[in-house]
Amino acid sequence: MEERKISSAVIKRLPRYMRFLSDLKLEGVEHISSADLSRRMKVTASQIRQDLNHFGGFGQQGYGYNVSYLLAEISRILGLDSPHDMVVIGCGNLGRALAGYTRFETRGLFIRAMFDIAPPVDHVRDIPVFPMRELEGYLRTHACDIAILTIPKEAAHDTAHRLYACGIRAFLNFAHLDLALPDDAFVENVHLSDSLMQLTYRLKESGSTASGNGSGDSRGN
Amino acid sequence: MEERKISSAVIKRLPRYMRFLSDLKLEGVEHISSADLSRRMKVTASQIRQDLNHFGGFGQQGYGYNVSYLLAEISRILGLDSPHDMVVIGCGNLGRALAGYTRFETRGLFIRAMFDIAPPVDHVRDIPVFPMRELEGYLRTHACDIAILTIPKEAAHDTAHRLYACGIRAFLNFAHLDLALPDDAFVENVHLSDSLMQLTYRLKESGSTASGNGSGDSRGN
Structure with a gap:
């Protein structure tokens, strides 16, 4: 299998290819050239060819890429060819927002249950909400492989270890x-304030903060 | 100014330094060596020295880094030495979750107002929620520089352009x-399904999906 050699930079770009290819499929497009895909995605055609060649180079001279085939291949590489069951820990606004996203399900990613120290509701859509003390019992009888943590910093470490002990x-x-977890655990962090700081940095660099009126003044520097 | 030369990779790492340094400050630690910071952050000491040397190398032989000074410097570089006013578009569960985060405010990032096509509530905490038609009027009298979009895909493009026209x-x-916006706009995307796909990829690679029972079976491959 060639797949082992795909760099994590390429893997990080694959979901974006999936998004564009899914839209193309919805529009009824069956084939697309790297040049057309390049225009849509605002990535160079050579980058696209390089990325997609990593797993087989299915571009055909004169036809371009077969959209459905490429989508299926990328799905398979990303492990989306079989469904994944997930639990959400925390039933606050963020947890409920996630439970409301039906888009995950179109990718075979299913939130099966939510847990909260004090469940504020019984269900979100058709997803049951259980008290935290039932976590281990639930996971013994319902194999899940992804946990989404929407809980305060203080509770996150212990909760992650309970989930790990249950096989997540x-x-x-x-x-x-x-999260400090054993090496065979995978963590994707969504740190929103980190993203906001990338924006404040770029506003500052460009001198276009509202308070600075774009004058590039150097107050405080 | 040396700052112009800092690579975006380093800038992306700075919020994490801030988080660890803030915790150290709370613990009353005044100085820390690159070796100690390395152990805490699980990053090599040489990486830390390299990153922090980018903006002046304030590590003193025998004393290590001055925590407060370093925090202030990183804050300044990230544009957090002056406050930023933000608006949230969309008052669903996600918008409300964000409006509930008081942590942003400790960094000088203030959500001043929320907008929704049909406001479900008047306020979230002390943050007013206005109908979308009042967006332009509000921004004319309240300079804001960051917009957080928690709205459906279909509405996002038009809304972003309205915000851009208001100077955001x-x-x-x-x-x-x-979002397709002019080049002087900065966008940070939070695409949660992309993050989930990084996890499904790694589960597949390691053979540890719940359905696969860690047996590394190759069904469907």
Whole structure:
């Protein structure tokens, strides 16, 4: 299998290819050239060819890429060819927002249950909400492989370890800390204030903050 | 100014330094060596020295880094030495979750107002929620520099352009599309399904999906 050699930079770009290819499929487009895809995605055609050649180079001279085939291949590489069951820990506004996203399900990613120290509701859509003390019992009878943590920083470490002990190895973490878990656990962090700081940096560099009126003044520097 | 030369990779790492340094400051630690910071952050000491040397190398032989000074410097570089006013577009669960985060405010990032086509509530905490038709009027009298978009894909493009026309140049985008905005606009995307796909990829690679029972079976491959 060639797949082992795909760099993590390429893997990070694959979901974006999926998004564009899914839209193309919805529009009824069956084939697309790297040049056309390049225009849509605002990525160079050579980058696209390089990325997609990593897993077989299915571009055909004169036809371009077969959209459905490429989508299926990328799905398979990303492990989306079989469904994944997920639990959400925390039933606050963020947890409920996630439970409301039906888009995950179109990719075979299903939120099966939510847990909260004090469940504010019984269900979100058709997803049951259980008290935290039932976590281990639930996971013994319902194999899940991804946990989404929407709980405060203070509770995140212990909760992640309980989930790990139940066999969960993949974590989408919104808590504002780095989870220290054994090496066979995978963590994707969503640190929103980090993203905001990238924006404040770029506003500052460009001199276009509202308070600075774009004058590039150097107050405080 | 040396700052212009800092690579975006280093800038992306700075919020994490801030988080660890803030915790150290709370613990009353005044100085820290690159070796100690390395152990805490699980980054090599040489990486830390390299990163922090980019903006002046304030590490003193025998004393290590001055925590408060370093925090202030990183804050300044990230544009956090003056406050930023933000608006949230969309008052669903996600918008409300964001409006509830008081942590942003400790960094000088203030959500001043929320907008929704049909405001479900008047306020979230002390943050007013206005109908979308009042967006332009509000921004004329309240200079804001960051917009957080928690609205469906279909509405995101038009809304982003309305915000741009009002002078907003920085966008934190949760909508599942790439915003096409002029080059002087900065966009940070939070695409949660992309993050989930990084996890499904790694589960597949390691053979540890719940359905696969860690047996590394090759069904469907």
